[in-house]
Amino acid sequence: MSQRTLVLLKPDAVRRGLIGEIVGRIERKAGWQITALEMRALDHETLEQHYGEHKGRPFYEPLVEFMSSGPVVALVVEGERVIEGVRQLAGPTDPIAAAPGSIRGDFGTIVRENLIHASDSEASAERELKLFFPGLS
Numbered sequence: 001m002s003q004r005t006l007v008l009l010k011p012d013a014v015r016r017g018l019i020g021e022i023v024g025r026i027e028r029k030a031g032w033q034i035t036a037l038e039m040r041a042l043d044h045e046t047l048e049q050h051y052g053e054h055k056g057r058p059f060y061e062p063l064v065e066f067m068s069s070g071p072v073v074a075l076v077v078e079g080e081r082v083i084e085g086v087r088q089l090a091g092p093t094d095p096i097a098a099a100p101g102s103i104r105g106d107f108g109t110i111v112r113e114n115l116i117h118a119s120d121s122e123a124s125a126e127r128e129l130k131l132f133f134p135g136l137s
């Protein structure tokens with residue numbers, strides 16, 4: 001089942017020089033392809049759409065501040081079961097709860113600064129890909 005997912009390397013990953021490390025882990029999964037990749041700054045409007053489901057939660061405003069605190073790297077990744085697969089590579093939201101071997105488990109300590117975003121379902125992937133890569137067919 002070939003799928004497409006949106007991945008964001010968050011500003012902490014970029015600042016800490018972990019782009020290559022994280023992109024490398026994704027690239028090394030058999031059969032997955034990175035089909036778009038771009039470094040960019042995110043404005044509050046884009047983030048409001050991206051994280052709309054969390055609006056009103058106590059972590060929402062600091063999350064938007066953090067996500068606009070520096071550039072992110074946005075990627076489109078395609079391949080077999082890639083939506084579930086990248087979530088597995090990332091590990092759970094809380095990096096301390098994330099197992100060593102996962103991206104968050106290996107590099108993170110702070111829930112907000114957990115290095116990577118990955119779409120969590122086919123519906124989210126479709127919505128997020130449209131938001132970040134509107135030119136995609």
Ligand code: GDP
Binds near residue numbers: 059113
């Ligand atoms: P994800 O799908 O694993 O990224 O997690 P969510 O969609 O639940 O949350 C989006 C992002 O908000 C997370 O990746 C964290 O950066 C941040 N976040 C989520 N829950 C919390 C929380 O309880 N506290 C803080 N500080 N940040 C959170």
Ligand code: MG
Binds near residue numbers: 120
């Ligand atoms: Mg999420």
